Amino acid sequence: MALTSGTKLGPYEIQSPLGAGGMGEVYRARDTRLERTVAVKILPSHLSEDPEAKQRFDREARTISSLNHPNICTLHDVGHQDGIDYLVMEYLEGQTLADRLSKGALPVEQVLKHGAEICDGLERAHRGGVVHRDLKPGNIMLTRTGAKLMDFGLAKIAVASVAASGLSITLATPPGSHPLTAQGSVVGTFQYMSPEQIEGKEADARSDIFALGAVLYEMVTGKRAFEGKTAASAMAAVMEREPTPISSVQPMAPAALERLVKTCLSKDPDDRWQTAHDVKLQLKQIAEGASQASAAAITVPRKRRNAWAWGVAAILGVLAGVALVLAYLANHKDVRILRVEITPPDKMQFNLSGDHSGPAMISPDGRYIVFSAY
Secondary structure (H helix, E strand, O other): OOOOOOOEEOOEEEEEEEEEEOOEEEEEEEEOOOOEEEEEEEOOHHHHOOHHHHHHHHHHHHHHHOOOOOOEOOEEEEEEEOOEEEEEEEOOOOEEHHHHHOOOOOOHHHHHHHHHHHHHHHHHHHHOOOOOOOOOHHHEEEEOOEEEEOOOOHHHHHHHHHHHHOOOOEEEOOOOOOOOEEEOOOOOEHHHOOHHHHOOOOOOHHHHHHHHHHHHHHHHHOOOOOOOOOHHHHHHHHHHOOOOOHHHHOOOOOHHHHHHHHHHOOOOHHHOOOOHHHHHHHHHHHHHHHHHHHHHHHHHHHHHHHHHHHHHHHHHHHHHHHHHHHHHHHHHOOOOOOOOOOOOOOOOOEOOOOOOOOOOEEOOOOOOEEOOEO
16 A cells, blocks of 8 residues: 555654555655654555454564664654554665676675674574574564664564565566565565575574675675576575686785685585675675785885885986997997097106107007107
8 A cells, every 4th residue: 555645644644655666665754743854664454454464563573662773774663544554663774785886896895894784683583583584585584783684583473474474476577676575474575585584494593694695695796696587496496506717706805804704605505605694794804904904005115116116217227327428339330539648657757869860650549549758
């Protein structure tokens, strides 16, 4: 159901739509009591009519409200009016990671920074006993203060519901390049779901670690780790195939980051990083290593460039000197007159008279002068 501008849900006045997802529609609204902007999400009518879903909706909302963390979107309120169940959340200014990725991959430094922030939010949630189960770029908002996780716990309810009831799920392929999701029940997004979730097994925090690996992969490469034109092919990719190596798509990405992502995407939960805290520490270590490498790359080449520049200058100086000499010789090769002054040896004088006297003589090759002295 669509809400028009001016509609009021309790003290919240709807202003404009922000988006829609499997769990309903999100609107920008004004809290008339506190005079602040908020985001209001309404529960879809097919879930609002289910008493059990409504109970889980309220219970989960209370759980999310306890997750007070800078990297988690804050839940302010929950309410019900005129058959509409709604959540009131912190209004975030920025863009979703999905919108950012539509422009291409992120620089590695941003991947490491936002990745650590996402881990911080996940760590807080997991310690509070909440598993996201639908972690994907569309549920991550990039703001001026950092990355914030949204829609905590909603997918957890739907997965439990489907597993318990055995209901079939109608799968549909959305238009364009949007991730494949289950219509009618929120079970997550197939390209980011862990193998155990696809198999209908109980998921835990390590399932979020798998989704985190898929998100990090996409942030580095600009491509999804697992893709498929249909829901079945997307699920098969998650279950059976390994994503294209990051080094093949982004050769300049740190090898340590590729190993980190590969471990996150292990099919067996026991082979993955076991906590978001572990992943965060790894990301920070890679970031520190990248910073040190960048500093070395700036310092060492500069010294080499200076030495190279002085070497080139010296060579050019020598070449210039040789050129001047050659030019001089070329300009003076026709000059044949040479005047010199020759003095007699020490304590002697020229013999210009006598039997052996005579003018000084120059040898034919011009190398010697013959004279008489006494």
